[in-house]
Amino acid sequence: MEAYLDNAATTKPLASVRQKMEETMETAYGNPSSLHKKGLEAEEYVEEARTRIAKTLRAEPGEIVFTSGGTESNNQAIFGTALAAKRRGRHLITTSIEHASVYQPMGFLEEMGYEVTYLPVDEYGHIQKEALEAAVRSDTVLVSLQYVNNEVGSMQDIAALSRLVKKANPDTLLHVDAIQAYGKLPICPKREGIDLLSVSGHKIHGPKGSGILYIKNGVRIQPLLYGGEQQKNRRSGTENVPAAAGMGQAAWELGQTLSERTERLYQLKEHFITELWKALPDCRIHALSGKRETDRKAIRQTAPHIVSVGFAGVRSEVLLHALEEREIYVSSGSACSSNHPGISGTLQAIGAEKQFWDSTIRFSFGLFTTEEELEYTVAVLAELVPVLQRYVRK
Amino acid sequence: MRTKNEYREFLIKYGEIGIKGRNRYIFENALMEQIRFSLAPLDGEYEVTKEQGRIYVEVTSEEYDYEETLEALQRVFGIVHICPVMVVESTDWKDLEEAVGRHVAGQYPEECFTFKMEAKRGNKQYPFPSPEICAKMGEYLLNRFPGKLTVDVHHPQKRITLEVRNKGYIYSEELPGPGGMPIGTAGKAMLLLSGGIDSPVAGYMIAKRGVRLEATYFHAPPYTSDRAKKKVVDLARQVARYAGPIRLHVINFTEIQLFIYDQCPHEELTIIMRRYMMKIAEELAKRSGCLGLVTGESIGQVASQTMQSLAATNAVCSLPVYRPLIAFDKQDIVAISEQIGTYETSIQPFEDCCTIFVAKHPVTKPELSVIERSEEKLAEKIDEMVRTALATEEVIEVKGE
Numbered sequence: 001m002e003a004y005l006d007n008a009a010t011t012k013p014l015a016s017v018r019q020k021m022e023e024t025m026e027t028a029y030g031n032p033s034s035l036h037k038k039g040l041e042a043e044e045y046v047e048e049a050r051t052r053i054a055k056t057l058r059a060e061p062g063e064i065v066f067t068s069g070g071t072e073s074n075n076q077a078i079f080g081t082a083l084a085a086k087r088r089g090r091h092l093i094t095t096s097i098e099h100a101s102v103y104q105p106m107g108f109l110e111e112m113g114y115e116v117t118y119l120p121v122d123e124y125g126h127i128q129k130e131a132l133e134a135a136v137r138s139d140t141v142l143v144s145l146q147y148v149n150n151e152v153g154s155m156q157d158i159a160a161l162s163r164l165v166k167k168a169n170p171d172t173l174l175h176v177d178a179i180q181a182y183g184k185l186p187i188c189p190k191r192e193g194i195d196l197l198s199v200s201g202h203k204i205h206g207p208k209g210s211g212i213l214y215i216k217n218g219v220r221i222q223p224l225l226y227g228g229e230q231q232k233n234r235r236s237g238t239e240n241v242p243a244a245a246g247m248g249q250a251a252w253e254l255g256q257t258l259s260e261r262t263e264r265l266y267q268l269k270e271h272f273i274t275e276l277w278k279a280l281p282d283c284r285i286h287a288l289s290g291k292r293e294t295d296r297k298a299i300r301q302t303a304p305h306i307v308s309v310g311f312a313g314v315r316s317e318v319l320l321h322a323l324e325e326r327e328i329y330v331s332s333g334s335a336c337s338s339n340h341p342g343i344s345g346t347l348q349a350i351g352a353e354k355q356f357w358d359s360t361i362r363f364s365f366g367l368f369t370t371e372e373e374l375e376y377t378v379a380v381l382a383e384l385v386p387v388l389q390r391y392v393r394k
Numbered sequence: 395m396r397t398k399n400e401y402r403e404f405l406i407k408y409g410e411i412g413i414k415g416r417n418r419y420i421f422e423n424a425l426m427e428q429i430r431f432s433l434a435p436l437d438g439e440y441e442v443t444k445e446q447g448r449i450y451v452e453v454t455s456e457e458y459d460y461e462e463t464l465e466a467l468q469r470v471f472g473i474v475h476i477c478p479v480m481v482v483e484s485t486d487w488k489d490l491e492e493a494v495g496r497h498v499a500g501q502y503p504e505e506c507f508t509f510k511m512e513a514k515r516g517n518k519q520y521p522f523p524s525p526e527i528c529a530k531m532g533e534y535l536l537n538r539f540p541g542k543l544t545v546d547v548h549h550p551q552k553r554i555t556l557e558v559r560n561k562g563y564i565y566s567e568e569l570p571g572p573g574g575m576p577i578g579t580a581g582k583a584m585l586l587l588s589g590g591i592d593s594p595v596a597g598y599m600i601a602k603r604g605v606r607l608e609a610t611y612f613h614a615p616p617y618t619s620d621r622a623k624k625k626v627v628d629l630a631r632q633v634a635r636y637a638g639p640i641r642l643h644v645i646n647f648t649e650i651q652l653f654i655y656d657q658c659p660h661e662e663l664t665i666i667m668r669r670y671m672m673k674i675a676e677e678l679a680k681r682s683g684c685l686g687l688v689t690g691e692s693i694g695q696v697a698s699q700t701m702q703s704l705a706a707t708n709a710v711c712s713l714p715v716y717r718p719l720i721a722f723d724k725q726d727i728v729a730i731s732e733q734i735g736t737y738e739t740s741i742q743p744f745e746d747c748c749t750i751f752v753a754k755h756p757v758t759k760p761e762l763s764v765i766e767r768s769e770e771k772l773a774e775k776i777d778e779m780v781r782t783a784l785a786t787e788e789v790i791e792v793k794g795e
Contacts, residue, residue: 321616
């Protein structure tokens with residue numbers, strides 16, 4: 001049996017997404033900026049996608065800018081705000097468990113003379129409200145928060161945190177990296193007080209190379225790319241029509257059944273954790289309270305599709321490849337940081353013991369994940385983990 | 395990029411193989427075969443011929459890629475120098491003058507230099523004898539490039555050669571080849587190839603002496619990944635650009651590794667594993683007619699490469715073990731790997747999980763009798779495991795890109 005449990009890294013595109021993309025390449029190959037009919041046809045695909053995505057966020061189509069993916073959206077939000085507001089202030093706030101596409105731009109801004117506050121998190125990946133409140137200053141131009149952490153699946157209470165930020169400084173903008181949250185949880189930027197929101201297409205069964213940045217009406221940011229003044233001069237470059245159309249299709253289709261799917265993912269997660277604890281009582285599930293019996297309420301305070309599990313005494317890369325031999329595909333830490341097998345910053349930040357830093361596997365579920373796959377995975381883990389634990393460096 | 399080009403021939407100069415007496419033709423034929431092999435994948439047509447003790451590569455297609463051709467020739471062991479030759483269809487004197495002038499203007503647009511004109515008259519019907527060709531052409535050049543050229547027949551900076559056969563042939567540059575001996579003129583050897591920096595360099599150096607290569611790689615899933623294996627295939631492919639096709643034997647070593655871990659003292663793991671790797675590689679070598687093993691070992695580089703450790707691993711082999719890097723410093727090995735293009739691949743980090751099998755404090759001066767006593771604990775199962783590993787080998791035929 002094959003079990004693809006790496007949906008936080010990327011997902012398999014829906015059949016309808018593939019169809020839609022092929023359709024655009026076959027019939028709407030024009031440049032959306034061209035004045036003739038071929039251009040208009042292509043533009044219609046892009047605008048349809050924009051409208052569909054806007055609907056899922058209860059936003060206006062004009063608030064959606066297509067990008068090349070989550071990394072660009074995060075970079076654009078951070079640099080775009082810092083540059084546009086540099087006369088107002090040069091202070092930014094973020095957390096210590098952000099994705100590299102947030103913390104590296106922050107680091108670059110520090111080199112350029114900006115000041116960045118990194119808020120610590122507790123063992124559940126939550127920042128303390130008081131700490132955030134105290135960190136916001138009159139010259140704070142941006143707070144950037146991750147909705148769902150990509151490594152351990154912890155969630156921040158965005159609406160509550162936004163209220164605190166706006167109370168402390170109404171001019172401070174809030175950017176939310178929703179790359180792991182969109183399509184799994186209901187998100188409404190207006191209601192939650194979000195000014196900028198990053199979304200990636202390939203995490204929601206859309207194509208790679210697609211993404212959007214939601215920019216609330218009235219928020220001004222400096223573009224990163226200059227040239228043909230496409231997308232109201234917020235992102236120059238000929239629109240990637242197949243990617244936009246594919247992402248629009250995925251967003252629309254997933255949006256139809258969001259609440260059922262979220263519920264289903266949570267049930268899968270509960271089932272997986274229950275079975276896992278039965279089979280391997282010593283494993284550690286990060287960012288979840290340490291009780292042995294499955295605590296439904298605690299699970300529902302985390303993302304529905306990510307389970308991060310520490311197996312003491314087993315190198316995560318070895319377990320990953322051992323699972324691969326059984327056709328089970330997972331990540332060690334996060335797929336993006338897997339290429340440099342250093343140490344997970346998130347695991348350190350949430351205070352996981354050192355023995356888990358290099359011994360943690362991330363299982364992540366998607367639309368196509370089944371209960372049978374999860375039961376198969378637990379059975380294989382129960383067989384492999386004790387064997388691998390025997391072979392340690394001496 | 396394929397273009398039309400006046401350089402339609404390459405004169406191949408070879409050193410060492412010129413002195414092989416009556417066997418000379420064997421070496422020349424091997425060199426020609428290697429040249430043909432190296433040019434075969436290129437997007438152009440060539441004819442390789444031997445004439446009066448020299449090898450010529452003639453371009454027979456209308457268009458070809460000059461740079462790519464030169465690079466391919468520069469990877470053929472046995473070639474010492476390559477002279478790109480400008481070919482002129484007409485041997486009419488005026489046309490030859492014009493062509494030699496064009497050659498000088500094109501090759502050396504900026505510099506001033508001293509030169510000597512040299513001529514070879516293959517076509518004995520040609521109206522002027524060689525010395526006269528030299529004199530007339532030298533004079534022409536001096537008149538055409540006043541101030542730029544000066545004649546110096548004793549220590550010229552450039553020797554400009556004009557050969558008159560049925561066409562005119564002009565050359566003045568000698569580009570370096572890799573030297574060595576043509577592949578196929580020595581025997582075949584089995585390279586122990588890992589994903590590191592040293593073993594591809596060792597393979598390259600042995601191949602340079604005319605030796606064909608096969609290679610063995612020890613794969614230990616799940617402790618090494620498919621990416622680590624792909625890296626080794628990539629390295630073999632890069633070495634094969636010089637050494638010709640390499641048959642790569644991939645041996646699954648996990649069971650043996652775990653068994654040794656279970657049975658033997660931890661600080662001896664590496665030595666004992668290496669002894670079994672040598673045994674397996676030697677068995678593969680014997681089966682495929684290899685005359686020796688090749689490793690990238692260098693004295694003292696790591697604990698398993700001290701002289702005592704080398705003696706302990708060497709003891710299991712009856713074939714000679716060639717260690718071309720034995721007295722090289724690491725930075726010298728790195729320099730060669732950069733030059734042959736394997737360095738960037740070698741430093742990709744895919745292998746760290748095997749460190750589980752590396753003791754924190756391994757023995758550095760193993761004693762053979764002690765190691766052999768430890769290996770007695772393996773006796774009950776190890777032969778069967780080695781047989782299984784050999785029986786389940788995966789063979790990959792690797793060709794240079």
